[in-house]
Amino acid sequence: MKRPINYDEAVQKIYDRIADHKKANLDWNWQDSTDDKSILRSILSLKGAWYLENDRAFVFEKSLSDRTYYDMLRYTLAEKIYRSLKLEADEAAWAAEALAGEHDTPTYSSRAYTAHDGVRKFGLHTFVANCVHVLRLRGLNHHPACDAVAKACAKHNLDIRSAHTVNDIWKKYKPQSYRRERKDRGS
Numbered sequence: 001m002k003r004p005i006n007y008d009e010a011v012q013k014i015y016d017r018i019a020d021h022k023k024a025n026l027d028w029n030w031q032d033s034t035d036d037k038s039i040l041r042s043i044l045s046l047k048g049a050w051y052l053e054n055d056r057a058f059v060f061e062k063s064l065s066d067r068t069y070y071d072m073l074r075y076t077l078a079e080k081i082y083r084s085l086k087l088e089a090d091e092a093a094w095a096a097e098a099l100a101g102e103h104d105t106p107t108y109s110s111r112a113y114t115a116h117d118g119v120r121k122f123g124l125h126t127f128v129a130n131c132v133h134v135l136r137l138r139g140l141n142h143h144p145a146c147d148a149v150a151k152a153c154a155k156h157n158l159d160i161r162s163a164h165t166v167n168d169i170w171k172k173y174k175p176q177s178y179r180r181e182r183k184d185r186g187s
Contacts, residue, residue, distance in 0.1 A: 004139025007148055013138075014131050014152035021127065044068075048076030052091070060094060067106045074098060124158065128166060129173035146170065 051059035062069035077095045097103055135145035146166040153160040
């Protein structure tokens with residue numbers, strides 16, 4: 001078993017993870033996310049898949065007038081095509097029309113920044129919760145882990161600057177594996 005990590009090592013480890021994340025062009029700023037691996041595309045694709053499963057008519061209708069929904073469908077259908085998954089008739093028709101340039105690309109609605117900012121925050125918060133999880137797995141107690149993540153985030157000028165904020169994020173976004181472990185232990 002690895003030696004438990006100390007506080008200073010924890011801060012440096014998270015600082016390096018954030019730096020690696022930024023170097024890989026996986027920034028949380030949606031306006032600069034043009035890389036295929038961007039968090040924004042992944043999350044919009046997941047949201048689009050949810051809408052296709054639960055409210056197809058809504059997402060197709062909104063995609064004609066709202067850029068967020070247009071991108072959602074575009075990324076979701078591109079992912080399905082890439083993975084050789086079967087497209088439903090309406091999905092195939094929409095994708096063919098989009099590829100043929102028959103859809104005017106809508107502009108972002110006045111709420112688009114808020115929606116995309118929410119996606120950016122979701123990506124950042126998920127990353128932060130996973131950082132806390134990694135430090136806990138390495139033997140650091142919960143509160144010092146939250147403090148170390150906050151300190152590393154502050155060094156990178158991210159919006160998260162306090163252990164209290166990191167703890168709130170942890171409560172909301174802690175990994176499913178942690179929830180299952182706790183359930184299995186009965187605590």
